[in-house]
Amino acid sequence: MAKAAGKHLTRTALKVRKALGARANRGCPACGRTVVGFFRYGDNPEWGCPECGASPRERLMNWLIDAGRLAVPVDGAILHMAPNEGSLVRRFSAARDYVPADLDPSRYPVPGVRRMDLMELEASGRYDLFYASHVMEHVPDDHAVLRNIFAALKPGGEAWLIVPLWEKPTEDGSFAIPPRERERRFGQWDHVRQYGPDFADRIRAAGFELEEIDAASIDPDIRHFHALDDRLFRARRPA
Numbered sequence: 001m002a003k004a005a006g007k008h009l010t011r012t013a014l015k016v017r018k019a020l021g022a023r024a025n026r027g028c029p030a031c032g033r034t035v036v037g038f039f040r041y042g043d044n045p046e047w048g049c050p051e052c053g054a055s056p057r058e059r060l061m062n063w064l065i066d067a068g069r070l071a072v073p074v075d076g077a078i079l080h081m082a083p084n085e086g087s088l089v090r091r092f093s094a095a096r097d098y099v100p101a102d103l104d105p106s107r108y109p110v111p112g113v114r115r116m117d118l119m120e121l122e123a124s125g126r127y128d129l130f131y132a133s134h135v136m137e138h139v140p141d142d143h144a145v146l147r148n149i150f151a152a153l154k155p156g157g158e159a160w161l162i163v164p165l166w167e168k169p170t171e172d173g174s175f176a177i178p179p180r181e182r183e184r185r186f187g188q189w190d191h192v193r194q195y196g197p198d199f200a201d202r203i204r205a206a207g208f209e210l211e212e213i214d215a216a217s218i219d220p221d222i223r224h225f226h227a228l229d230d231r232l233f234r235a236r237r238p239a
Ligand SMILES: [Zn+2]
Pocket: 028, 029, 030, 031, 032, 033, 049, 050, 051, 052, 053, 054
């Protein structure tokens, strides 16, 4: 609750600063607008875009696409899990075959969202791109899900994965742990693990080639201008 309250306070403060004529010298790559700053959430003082609400990871994805570091396969098929980032729904839904999906479709106001359980994802070889941001920490068996994603991709297809990270090794839990205990250990009541940098090993173990793209590797001026943060795990099913 404190986190959410802080979010509203700093969002309001940014509106006031803007109204008082503060110079909009930062930019959001998710909505393309100039902003006077970004609002705080949790312990990140520059978390959200005051215009569109985009998080650091949503801004990172948009910047990587605009910079040509990532290509959205618009002629192909995209499976978009937990489609709650509006800017990415707009970009991905331009694809010839766009499938937005979640275990609980009612949570997303996106047309055509279908129910999908990644534990039972079909080995279709259908997709050119699989996108899941903050999904893997919710699934009961991530080793199995990574293998499922591999088999759902075409050879040469890519999975773009973002997860909450800490610096320690991954700590696994299960749904047998009470929700309150999961919130304490994994940061949220419906998370069953907390990932560390060794998430990379799990991705490779499923057969993927992996590139890690960390916001820290981006030019500091660009990173500051857009307040970019987070790390993308770009996994590729070998051709
Ligand atoms: Zn924005």
